[in-house]
Amino acid sequence: MLTKKHLVEIKALQKVCEQEGGFQLKLNFDMLENRVGNYKEDFFHYEDGKLVGFLGSYGFGDKVELCGMVHPDYRRKGIFSSLLKMGIEEAKKRNSRTILLNAPTVSQTAKELVNTIPCTFSFAEYQMKWQETELSVDPAVILRSSFSKEDREAEIKLDVLCFEFKENEAKGFEQMIEENSSDQKLIIEVDGKTAGKMRVSESNGEAWIYGFAVFPELQGKGIGRKALSKVVKMEHQKGLPIFLEVEAKNAHALKLYESCGFRSYHSQDYYLYLD
Known part of the structure; x- marks a missing residue:
């Protein structure tokens, strides 16, 4: 520690x-x-x-x-x-x-x-900051705190499907976040069913959005944009600047974030270590 x-x-x-x-x-x-x-x-x-x-x-x-x-x-x-x-x-x-x-x-x-x-370039990642934009909120998309066993199972499944975790790795990662982080874990819910998740970290006067994912079969229906708009408005009302990160190769996510008012201001390069 x-x-x-x-x-x-x-x-x-x-x-x-x-x-x-x-x-x-x-x-x-x-x-x-x-x-x-x-x-x-x-x-x-x-x-x-x-x-x-x-x-x-x-x-x-x-x-x-x-x-x-x-x-x-x-x-x-x-x-x-x-x-x-x-x-x-x-x-x-x-x-x-x-x-x-x-x-x-x-x-x-x-x-x-x-x-x-001994390494090779793997990908670039953009840091993005929200620029004040008019956002509409759909009451059909609900954000609620993650507490139940079913929520934890959904979070693990989303890590596997959307972030290429193995199941045991996802379990360990989510347990580590739950036990050692003050981040707010949110479940995205539509029509009474879990559609996705995200995590919000408030630290040093800033809000950062992490682990944002929607089940693949529900993507392309506007759920992600509506959920993101909702959490952005929530953090904006607290007076916090809002940030997130996205891999440059993830064109769909990049377009989604830009449509909600996020703009890239910095980038990081990642190199795969070869041994």
């Missing part, structure tokens, strides 16, 4: 690196703040008591994403390579099938680094 001191140090280093590089790092603070200590997931490098290097490991089923940074004044000293080696070794101990290295698209330093690592 990370201490408050760790989190403060990570945020301070992040600020320096982002200001110097003109990009944004995806450090998943919602996950950093809810570490449970079952695995070694965070790797630090200190010089004279000062944090100058950090790598975070983020597990999603049998997939692990790695994202890190080194203070501009301490680069080209092998610090990141050392952190990355430790992160990859730990991921292998967890029998992770897929290891992804995450880097801001516009980071020239990251591009130079990945050329020295």
